[in-house]
Amino acid sequence: MDFEKARADMVMRLRALGVVHEAKVVAALEKVPRHQFLPPSMGDLAYIDRPLDIGEGQTISAPHMVAIMAEALELRPGMKVLEVGAGSGYHAAVMAELIRPGGKVYSLERIEKLANQAWKNLEAAGYGNDVDVIVADGSKGLKEHAPYDRISVAAAAPRIPEPLMDQLKPDGIMLVPVGDPGYQEMKKVRKKGKRYEIEEMGAVMFVPLVGEHGY
Secondary structure: OOHHHHHHHHHHHHHHOOOOOOHHHHHHHHHOOHHHHOOHHHHHHOOOOOOEEEEOOEEEOOHHHHHHHHHHOOOOOOOEEEEEOOOOOHHHHHHHHHHOOOOEEEEEEOOHHHHHHHHHHHHHOOOOOOEEEEEOOHHHOOHHHOOEEEEEEOOEEOOOOHHHHHOEEEEEEEEEEEEEOOEEEEEEEEEEOOEEEEEEEEEEOOOEOOOOOOO
16 A cells, blocks of 8 residues: 555545645644554555544544644644643654654553553654653643643543643643533633633544543
8 A cells, every 4th residue: 555645645635625724734644654553454544534443442533633633732843742642642743743843742641551552653653752651640641741832632521620721831722622422522721821711622522531530
């Protein structure tokens, strides 16, 4: 299979659908090899726009959702990003591409097997120096590297986890799906001093956020 062509075709379809607009996000999606974040047996599915099962009850998000989140996060070079839910490592790689040079992604994953595989995927794809994968309860965040310019949550919470709000920098942005397992709304949270502005971005479907401040 010609993965480069498949990747270019995927991005072209996303642009035609109006999913992705920013040139830097287009470039990141064109560069990051999604097939390297899946088992070889699933390579032919890598550039289809749908979520895929990666085991342990978890998924790799559909490319259109990764694109939407990447644009909504307003990522810039040098930023420090917290990711909740490493999954396969693909979304972290896209974010790492957008915050180069000088940026860092701290990616939390509660399932050790997935965390280890995500790290291997990231290292093989050339993002080993840009992303740290840590086995932890993502709903609690990661205090030792806080505060963060951006927080990206790839699992649905019953409410916005308070520790994540606390670990967001002033003027920082967090994306988090909120709702029950059957229906969620993606929320874009912007920290303004001691208050927060929350924008509703529409209905989504994510796996549940399991942890002290999740399900």
